[in-house]
Amino acid sequence: MLFRSHLPVLTRLSICSGVVDDSRSLSLSLGIFPKLTVFKINGVKELEELSISILEGDLTSLCELDLSNNPNLETIELPPLVLGFCVISGCSKLRSLALTHSSVEKLRIFKCPELMVKREILPSKLCELAIGHSKQLTPQVEWGLQSQTSLTKLAINGGCEDMELFPKECLLPSSLTSLKIMDLPNLKSLDNGGVSTTHLSSIVRDH
Numbered sequence: 001m002l003f004r005s006h007l008p009v010l011t012r013l014s015i016c017s018g019v020v021d022d023s024r025s026l027s028l029s030l031g032i033f034p035k036l037t038v039f040k041i042n043g044v045k046e047l048e049e050l051s052i053s054i055l056e057g058d059l060t061s062l063c064e065l066d067l068s069n070n071p072n073l074e075t076i077e078l079p080p081l082v083l084g085f086c087v088i089s090g091c092s093k094l095r096s097l098a099l100t101h102s103s104v105e106k107l108r109i110f111k112c113p114e115l116m117v118k119r120e121i122l123p124s125k126l127c128e129l130a131i132g133h134s135k136q137l138t139p140q141v142e143w144g145l146q147s148q149t150s151l152t153k154l155a156i157n158g159g160c161e162d163m164e165l166f167p168k169e170c171l172l173p174s175s176l177t178s179l180k181i182m183d184l185p186n187l188k189s190l191d192n193g194g195v196s197t198t199h200l201s202s203i204v205r206d207h
Contacts, residue, residue: 006032011061017043024072025049030079031058041064044073047066048093051077067091078102083123088112109134125150132157132183146173155180158196 010033015026024046029034031054040106041047047070054060063083067076069090076094078128079122080101088097097115099107104123108130109115116136126148132155145151151173157180172179 008034011035012038014040027051029056029058034059035061035063038064043069050073054079083129129155130155148173149175151175153178158183
């Protein structure tokens, strides 16, 4: 499916609970939606590939991206974006996601068991990161979290089945003020050597 119509006043676009077409892919240029602020794709069962693009010189107002419960979505291609909020959830076959050239304030990734985070996946200017019930998403030094100097909140809820000790040394940035760790039954202890408690105002651990 390819959007072609120019819709200069559209501010919200939701694609929900349907099918795209026989190609099982969706291509979208933000240039045709210059005032679009919220874009959601929820429950599109046949969608396998999503490509969002923006041409040089095009205006974009997009600040919220929600991709939830698309069980066959495998790849997401995004241009450099400046987002306030991005959630990717319930995409059980998702393997490829790149946000490195984007700026995202709040990022949430849940129930994406095949997705593996590499350093190049994380956006810049990240303030809040929440991950959960995604078995491949175990925070590693290679993610570059320590260099995320705007990161103040980190939440981990489920997944990380092999994690017994958290966090490793030099894993988290000193800017972190809130750390929540939930539903990690194999976690034995928190390592004070891997997190500075000087700036942390909230630590929540709940099995």
